Amino acid sequence: MLDLAVQHLPVSPIRKMSDMIEKSGAKHRIITFGSGAPSLAPPREVTDFLCSELKRDAHATVSYGSTKGMPHVRELITETLKREEKASIDPEKEICLTEGGTEALFMTFRTLLKPGDQIILSDPTYLAYYPQLSFLGDGVTHLPAYVQDDFQIDVDRLNEMMTPKTKAVLLLSPDNPTGRLLEKNILKEIVGLCEDKCVWLITDDIYKDMLYEGKFYNSRVFGGHGNTITCCSFSKSASMPGFRLGYVYGPAKFIDRVAAIKSYISLCPSRPAQICVEKYLEKKAIVKKKYLAKTVVPTYRKRRDKMAECIERYLPNAEFSMPKGAFYFFPNMSRYLRRMDEEAFASKLLEEQQVVVIPGKYFGEQGRSHLRLTFVSEPEERIEEGFRRIARFIGENKL
């Protein structure tokens, strides 16, 4: 009788890598193009504010709070959404704070979907969606996106794929792993399509602030207020992933159910993390705006440009699309793989050259023969060094 109900959930290759690196203690030798971890410190104002609050009243600062999050923090987030994205969200009924974007997604899927339902995802896309959706069985439908289209979504094909079982469409823009930013007109068409077909539209906006070119649109600008759900997080934008704070917003009846689930999964969001966000977003989000404009975007843009240059120099036969946002390049390595698949390539590369990359197949069928390389975790000189090692690896292994 001592068996377990959950048997076959795979462990994420990124998580495995994090565990291996944390355990090895060999962080300094390793060059990581692996997990999408910000390499910048969070804004100084934010951590200073938390410390001053802990000194002023430690009890209040680390006490329990509302399941949906502190009312003031919910208001600051919705005011920011209104000002920056023209999205009107009721802070009382339409938003719930979460343990990072991961919990926002987990609760969204669990609240909306049941076995037999269908959800449509572009392929490739973020790898953790698949195991989070594994309870759907065969319900995950892949809409292929191609490098020659800059990984944009083919709306006609999306329309054709919809069946009476289609319950939701999930969009990530800017995308992980491709860096694709959805074009305005394409997003508008998808919003209209989902509204017409009475299908939930789930947008994952986690990378919306990491934009190097183009403009991000909140899908609500084009309608769909009653059938759109958005998941987001402060992990990337405020460089505070270890605080585990995200949020989900959508129709009141949906948020009501999310909050009920949350109260039994994790009770309430971290209050110290929320206090950081109070500072981050107060006074028209002055800290956020300055931090993104002066530090985050310029730093990461330089690294992106450096990595593009390195791919062209060291991997001239790898096809890739220049990322407009997010943290990643997703080159097609088929001309360098020959005798191995990209997973064997990644394992051997880590072993021989201490460079971490993520095999593309985990991001979907279209990801085979690709590698995901994050450009945000290392400064330019180490990006260059990483590519020198990759070139050496390719040379030594005669690839």
Added chain:
Amino acid sequence: MLDLAVQHLPVSPIRKMSDMIEKSGAKHRIITFGSGAPSLAPPREVTDFLCSELKRDAHATVSYGSTKGMPHVRELITETLKREEKASIDPEKEICLTEGGTEALFMTFRTLLKPGDQIILSDPTYLAYYPQLSFLGDGVTHLPAYVQDDFQIDVDRLNEMMTPKTKAVLLLSPDNPTGRLLEKNILKEIVGLCEDKCVWLITDDIYKDMLYEGKFYNSRVFGGHGNTITCCSFSKSASMPGFRLGYVYGPAKFIDRVAAIKSYISLCPSRPAQICVEKYLEKKAIVKKKYLAKTVVPTYRKRRDKMAECIERYLPNAEFSMPKGAFYFFPNMSRYLRRMDEEAFASKLLEEQQVVVIPGKYFGEQGRSHLRLTFVSEPEERIEEGFRRIARFIGENKL
């Protein structure tokens, strides 16, 4: 098609209360015997250490980490378990940190149980177990515990209740809401019974450090290493519930599955929270020991004694058992309820006298006509004032 998969999950009355109080902003007028929230600040050393780490290296302090938690923190917890409770746990394979005790329990239930399985709980017990287990349908079996037995568990009756479908027994000691500490011999018999019957034993040890009389035993002292799972948290012990940090330990194959699930629910535990625990448990847990012995236990014992005195004075016809541990009294109010049930009593009391109490029925069938009163949230003079208000309420309503 725009329906939701999750419809009927009830919202916890304690969570509803927290939301109402946080929203009203009327905290100062309300006397709360409601949620089990510590009213003490966490140890000063702990929050000072976090601030010094944030100043020294904010990036590292708020970065992602292993799904199971920082290796050093896992080691500190297992060393403490070994030293204080004689339990040998492998920090690498047998423990996973969580978002509070709530996530530890949620993941434990999800990992062990599937619809059709049976779990046996004492009744009354902690109210959030029921909705967390609602996916089992009729699988939750209630073992009544009675005030005249000091709410101890009847092992013969437990044995009789076990069927081939029994997958687990869940114990909470010290208990919420009764304050009952399981007697050594009874715990020993339950461990033996679960081992014989090849049934999982889940112990929720969240209140183990809040002990005013008697001795707490880790059930592993009596065996069952291969079939015992323990959930715990720093929320109560270190007075840091807002940091959301707990842990679960058990057999390696179980923890392996828990970590897989966790990576898709919430990715990894809060690193700032773990850094607080590093200080709390370092050097043979000197900060913890001093904090519990000098601050927590003496403060709460005085409040417990005060509340016992108040019940005897203001509610002389309420039967109750003196809590040996945890945060609560659980008086039987049947002689004061007459025309209303305890839920109506609690609502009206809040409205008319601004005193928060929790209706007993949420803790199980045996909880009807009882109220749960926490004694840790208010200092002695406010406990007395709360009871004066309750007496006034009873008088004015002719109960």
